[in-house]
Amino acid sequence: MEAARVTEVFCGFQKYIDSEQDKRDEVRQLVKDLEQSAREILAVMQIIHTDEGLKTISKVCEKARHHFETVRAQFAVLAACVPPSEYFRFNDHWRFVVQRLSFLAALIVYMESEMLITKEEAAAILGIKSSREAGFHLDLDDYLTSTLTLASELSRLAVNAVVAGDYSRPVRVASFVGDLANGFRLLNLKNDSLRKRCDALKYDVKKVEEVVYDLSIRGLRPADA
Amino acid sequence: MEAARVTEVFCGFQKYIDSEQDKRDEVRQLVKDLEQSAREILAVMQIIHTDEGLKTISKVCEKARHHFETVRAQFAVLAACVPPSEYFRFNDHWRFVVQRLSFLAALIVYMESEMLITKEEAAAILGIKSSREAGFHLDLDDYLTSTLTLASELSRLAVNAVVAGDYSRPVRVASFVGDLANGFRLLNLKNDSLRKRCDALKYDVKKVEEVVYDLSIRGLRPADA
Amino acid sequence: MEAARVTEVFCGFQKYIDSEQDKRDEVRQLVKDLEQSAREILAVMQIIHTDEGLKTISKVCEKARHHFETVRAQFAVLAACVPPSEYFRFNDHWRFVVQRLSFLAALIVYMESEMLITKEEAAAILGIKSSREAGFHLDLDDYLTSTLTLASELSRLAVNAVVAGDYSRPVRVASFVGDLANGFRLLNLKNDSLRKRCDALKYDVKKVEEVVYDLSIRGLRPADA
Amino acid sequence: MEAARVTEVFCGFQKYIDSEQDKRDEVRQLVKDLEQSAREILAVMQIIHTDEGLKTISKVCEKARHHFETVRAQFAVLAACVPPSEYFRFNDHWRFVVQRLSFLAALIVYMESEMLITKEEAAAILGIKSSREAGFHLDLDDYLTSTLTLASELSRLAVNAVVAGDYSRPVRVASFVGDLANGFRLLNLKNDSLRKRCDALKYDVKKVEEVVYDLSIRGLRPADA
Amino acid sequence: MEAARVTEVFCGFQKYIDSEQDKRDEVRQLVKDLEQSAREILAVMQIIHTDEGLKTISKVCEKARHHFETVRAQFAVLAACVPPSEYFRFNDHWRFVVQRLSFLAALIVYMESEMLITKEEAAAILGIKSSREAGFHLDLDDYLTSTLTLASELSRLAVNAVVAGDYSRPVRVASFVGDLANGFRLLNLKNDSLRKRCDALKYDVKKVEEVVYDLSIRGLRPADA
Amino acid sequence: MEAARVTEVFCGFQKYIDSEQDKRDEVRQLVKDLEQSAREILAVMQIIHTDEGLKTISKVCEKARHHFETVRAQFAVLAACVPPSEYFRFNDHWRFVVQRLSFLAALIVYMESEMLITKEEAAAILGIKSSREAGFHLDLDDYLTSTLTLASELSRLAVNAVVAGDYSRPVRVASFVGDLANGFRLLNLKNDSLRKRCDALKYDVKKVEEVVYDLSIRGLRPADA
Amino acid sequence: LGETDAIEVNESSPVIIAFRGFQTQLDAKYDKHERLVKKSRDVTIQSKRIIFLLHRYVGSSNKEAVLKEAEQKLEEVEQSFIKQIALELQGEDVYLYLRAISPGLQEYVEALSFYHYLTTKSLITLPEVQSRLEFDLGSPCPEAEQTDADTTAAASASAGTPPVARVPLPTSEFMLGIADLTGELMRLAISSLGVGDAARPFELCGFMRAILDGFLTVGGAAASREVARKVATLRQSVHKVEAACYALRVRGSEMPSHRLADVFREAEPAAPDTEVM
Amino acid sequence: LGETDAIEVNESSPVIIAFRGFQTQLDAKYDKHERLVKKSRDVTIQSKRIIFLLHRYVGSSNKEAVLKEAEQKLEEVEQSFIKQIALELQGEDVYLYLRAISPGLQEYVEALSFYHYLTTKSLITLPEVQSRLEFDLGSPCPEAEQTDADTTAAASASAGTPPVARVPLPTSEFMLGIADLTGELMRLAISSLGVGDAARPFELCGFMRAILDGFLTVGGAAASREVARKVATLRQSVHKVEAACYALRVRGSEMPSHRLADVFREAEPAAPDTEVM
Ligand SMILES: [Mn+2]
Numbered sequence A, B, C, D, E, F: 001m002e003a004a005r006v007t008e009v010f011c012g013f014q015k016y017i018d019s020e021q022d023k024r025d026e027v028r029q030l031v032k033d034l035e036q037s038a039r040e041i042l043a044v045m046q047i048i049h050t051d052e053g054l055k056t057i058s059k060v061c062e063k064a065r066h067h068f069e070t071v072r073a074q075f076a077v078l079a080a081c082v083p084p085s086e087y088f089r090f091n092d093h094w095r096f097v098v099q100r101l102s103f104l105a106a107l108i109v110y111m112e113s114e115m116l117i118t119k120e121e122a123a124a125i126l127g128i129k130s131s132r133e134a135g136f137h138l139d140l141d142d143y144l145t146s147t148l149t150l151a152s153e154l155s156r157l158a159v160n161a162v163v164a165g166d167y168s169r170p171v172r173v174a175s176f177v178g179d180l181a182n183g184f185r186l187l188n189l190k191n192d193s194l195r196k197r198c199d200a201l202k203y204d205v206k207k208v209e210e211v212v213y214d215l216s217i218r219g220l221r222p223a224d225a
Numbered sequence G, H: 001l002g003e004t005d006a007i008e009v010n011e012s013s014p015v016i017i018a019f020r021g022f023q024t025q026l027d028a029k030y031d032k033h034e035r036l037v038k039k040s041r042d043v044t045i046q047s048k049r050i051i052f053l054l055h056r057y058v059g060s061s062n063k064e065a066v067l068k069e070a071e072q073k074l075e076e077v078e079q080s081f082i083k084q085i086a087l088e089l090q091g092e093d094v095y096l097y098l099r100a101i102s103p104g105l106q107e108y109v110e111a112l113s114f115y116h117y118l119t120t121k122s123l124i125t126l127p128e129v130q131s132r133l134e135f136d137l138g139s140p141c142p143e144a145e146q147t148d149a150d151t152t153a154a155a156s157a158s159a160g161t162p163p164v165a166r167v168p169l170p171t172s173e174f175m176l177g178i179a180d181l182t183g184e185l186m187r188l189a190i191s192s193l194g195v196g197d198a199a200r201p202f203e204l205c206g207f208m209r210a211i212l213d214g215f216l217t218v219g220g221a222a223a224s225r226e227v228a229r230k231v232a233t234l235r236q237s238v239h240k241v242e243a244a245c246y247a248l249r250v251r252g253s254e255m256p257s258h259r260l261a262d263v264f265r266e267a268e269p270a271a272p273d274t275e276v277m
């Protein structure tokens, strides 16, 4: 009798478990699509490290921005599929791609304006909310992580700009990355992964400073930079 | 100028980060209190493994149920502190203690009635919701995990009942644990940790069967069991 | 032109990855169905560990054999989906369920005839080929693994048979499991997972020997066994 | 000139490095052969657990000893291939098979004389040295490990001897295993793996004592044992 | 009787086990002394990176060579404590300090003669054997590692020599390090740690080449170098 | 009565755990405040890496010293909360911030006087004792760690000084860092974390040497430096 | 160790002068640490030997002799090794050197509490252990001369108050030692099975359950990760002892229980020291 | 290996009869696996040697000779080792033995694609590699007689169609080999710096970036964890080459660029084979 009762109860559970699994599969598929978009935008933006890329920045950024239309559509589907109360349930699935896309948005904005993207701007470009209460959102930790990735990418850009013969860009990059480092120095971070990446920022700052040094000692640093 | 803007933005972040941290600290403290309650209930219930405990089951259970009043009050505070949309954000903090308390509730119910507690009953004893949509709830995975812990505790009880001279209880336990195993055999589990514990269930079944065997071969098995 | 070569190569990679992914998704779904069937057959066969089960063995086995019709249909679909030369490419997906079903077939055959199922019989019951050259087949390693699972299940059966008052079955099981152990001792196993399970066989042999010992010392061992 | 000298020197190094790799391959192959021999001897000795085996112990042991001739030849080749100074360099390769063979030698000696094999005897049967200084030797840790495996095998023998109707053997085994346990109690072991196996010895002692108990309460224990 | 014999045998084992532990402690202490000597020699040799050091190389080297007398005495004690057959048993204890001292010997020989120390010379300066067969020896891997450390130290020397106004030394260093790199290019290394350090050699070569380049373009490179 | 003894012992454990927890929470909060101060001082001192910063060193240092007043007050509270004999019990909590603040004090003193701060001075600036016997103190390991952080910061300063057109500072930094390295070479470090950071010192020395080299070869090195 | 003086550097540099001082301090600390590690290791080895000895209690025909030998050896450990640790620690912060002496302290607590259980059937308390770790320095001790710390102690001895050296036992270490004790109790229960001491496993089961209850109520994880790990082992040990009691019960059920002990005694191999009885 | 027959058991038991058959099958499979592992190891060693040889290209005064020697050695690897693998694999499922031959295949792809880059400055394609892994069995090969697989091959050769043996190269293995290639390209770029080949690092930088872009677009993690790990290394390698280009550029800025190569050439130590030029 107890046996029959147990069987009945467990049969009900299976339905629930299956529907759970289906949702998880759906989320995974949607995230995979977002990753594909992110990869494509990254491929577009990689050109900035080459001679020709540095000469056609605005065109490159425009092209990248165009891809973000797809991203926004994809996030709309994802947001529709995840109830607000379960954002953090599946958060691990999309955390990485959100960081990646936020970084790409920040890179575009920097290349266009040499300014730091705000969290609101980043959320808007991705097509998600800016605050947690509003639903599917750009989490602060993820935004901050993406600005650290930006610093790292810019330190690489400083090197490649020199190769491409652009000697003033590293000086501007050094100033920007320094500002960013000052910003992070104000924060008392609790998130361990963020903290570790923040340590890496020091190396990026140092690397850019050394590029400026190499230019300075050889008299290659433009007077106005 | 950019420097000033960055500073301003980052100062705002610090406030947000601090409030986050405060909430996390609060959750941690509340969970610690729940753990203390769980430890006390566990200590009460451990007596069932002794000779005297087996003779005063109803009193023991009553005492344990009394402690659950505190638990319900503690969960009320916790639920008030965590918005529904952030249940899964902090879920890892209380997952373990919820499983533990659900197990203790299941143990009480079994000792009283030799029946499997339902998910609804368990949620009610803990003082939380039974369904995800309703807010701070007892997750299905956690409920299932707690029934596996129950099986393991009962396999230990079978051994100790024999020591206490109660030869019919192991036979009843064997039947109950067998039913539970049949129930789990119907489920197609995706959760890895649950799956692993489900493997352990096989050993619990085998262990109880061996106790019944030891009684049978020595003619100690009661005729009516 | 040189860049074109790179593009060409990576287009090939993209195609490969996409088709690989699709095939794996398809296989995974089909394997899920097989797992459901295996769970159902296992639930049927569990009855042999109870008093009534031991009295209605032939009926139980018949019922289980009936479920294998579905299995054969499911394997037909799977076999159609995997090219013969790529069996071992996707092997990991179905290895486990094949071992499980082969074990269940072996258990049925043992319960019916107290004989070891042959690899050919097992393949036939599952509805797959017996040799690699013939297509989707029962791999020797998987067949061997399933006979080890059988030994483990029979050591449990020996215990439960005593509980059910059948004192001659353990003696016959001991002889069968001993033969199997002798067989395995002939093999020079390189497959690590098989090797580990083969170590476990020693414990199954020991367990059954101890049951026979318990019967012997109490004079319960039937004269003719 | 320095360049020429460096080139010459480094070419010599390459030859040396290549010969290293060859030696490791050779050792691996030789160990594989020893493992095959160990498997064969084990298969021969397994017969002691059967009725007929217990009646023809001396013949069984003789046959097993015969196989050890091959082992000695194999160790001779291995020892010739490994200079004494490099025993510990490759020790991990043969540690396991040495323990296995030392156990088998100990089992033969016990079955013949009911005495504990000495480290010197064991080394002689394996065809290796007894002391570290003498070259390719039987390490103390490995010898001790093999005596623990012996205790475990004998606890199984005690059970099967009863099944075969030999009631005095378990009593003698109990005495022997007890002596061994007393010996180990004298040791203050540093080797962790040895220590853990030493804990298992207590269970072997317990098992054998239980068999003797079972015989005693039934008046089956022979007067002279 | 068997009991007495077992007790006696096991008491002997305990003595052996204790002496093992003592030897390990002794080795550890001796290695500590060697590390102290290595630190002292390193401190002496650091002077070569200063203006005055470069002018008194022979005196510096003489002083360093003097310290090696202590090292030889220390190795004599260590070698006496470790039987040749157990070199690889404790090898991990002294591997690092042997590499360090071999590097220092190589540095002295280079500063004196601008030649690569041979493995035989290095062994002689350390006071150990050159070949594995002869006993406590300088292993090839350790010697090679020490020459890589030498290359790295010399790349630093090239930089500091320029600061000290010695413009011909970097050119000679470049030639030497180039020869060494050619030597390593001949080797097909199996040792992973060695391999990784070997990759670093390329950067040392690069650094020295850059110094020579800097001298060349400024016409500071001596005609005869 | 016997059970009472157990209860007595565990009551002691409970008291210990509770008070330990409370103390740790208190310490953690106080350390958090110190970390905030350290972050602020670091932000002030970062200006030395810029053109303007190098021109207003004394003002920058004065401002930073001003912040240390708060630090001293905070340490007074912390010292009052930790009994002198339990400094090392809770040491892990404040070790890091003490190292950080000691580094900042050392940086201020160096920028003001180009001297190495003494342990006594550092302790005084932080507002703690200099010796263990006196109470809450600056541990030698922590002081040493902070001087290594100083060396690393100065190697960065050497680079940025060149950018700012100050060509004599790197030469003075090189001399200072070299002295420090000589000091460390005297020490026989056992502390693992200190040891690892000490390895990093080598890179700082090398980096500064390379800056001096760059100046030397270009004839930019001031005659009097 | 004064050899580092051989390193030649600019001795007038203030950095070098300071670092010479640091060198002395660091070496002194490391040396003390090394000495403590070695002494702790001695304590560990001796304590382990006592535990091994105490396990012989169960099969022995002269249990009193075993206990007496153990008591002697405990005093030996205290007087010859732990006292030296106490002298080294005079005026020091014990937590600075805790990692050095922790293994020895825990093993000593394990041995002492095991001995205490066998003699009194009760759990030793922290004050009881602590009282054995205090050493009156009034009487001269032979080994004391060797170390620096001892001379300091001797100096303070010449002053007014009677000089005392102690090893302060942190609760955390005591707790870990008690957790380890249960492993030995489990082994004792298993070996009791084989030698016919049918009552002991039941008695041990009760005692170990009381300790397990204590740890569960206190909460292993609340104390430290190390305690939590040991409590998990403790749980396994209790299960093993329960299984032993179970085995006794089901086997005992097959015959009148008063014959049980006799049967086991018969089964016991003739011990070499039978005549002593 | 027939020695297992020596094990004595009840040979009439159907279980034993069946297991005797399994023994033969398992041994055959394991033996083939072993032979393939050994042959794969030979391929690995030889391929590594070819890569080492190709690295000498950069400093060599007779680059043609280096390439010619490499081409010869590649053919040697193919004819003496890979062909044997192909023969072993005839009629087999390559994925069954993939773990055995994977290291060799990857290293061979690495060596071949490195050679291909040095000769053509382009990336080799999968069909190009595959075409070198097909062997016409029409002509008798000397080593073929040794293994069982070979005799089967010979047998089928006597039938109608011209017999061909091939090692099917899975895309996954090819991909991993290409990822490894970039590590060698990085080393090539660094060593180019030292010998005055100022153009090559820039050229390599472009080529490696193209490969990196390819992997980034395809998505390393989408392929396999192994690819993902190698792409991370690839990223580092690209950064190293970029740093090399940067070093060349800032150093080159201090003098007329046409003198750059000369300066480096001067700095090059006199190679022993200078006279060959
Ligand atoms: Mn212990």
Ligand SMILES: [Mn+2]
Pocket: H110, H180, H181, H183, H184
């Ligand atoms: Mn490679």
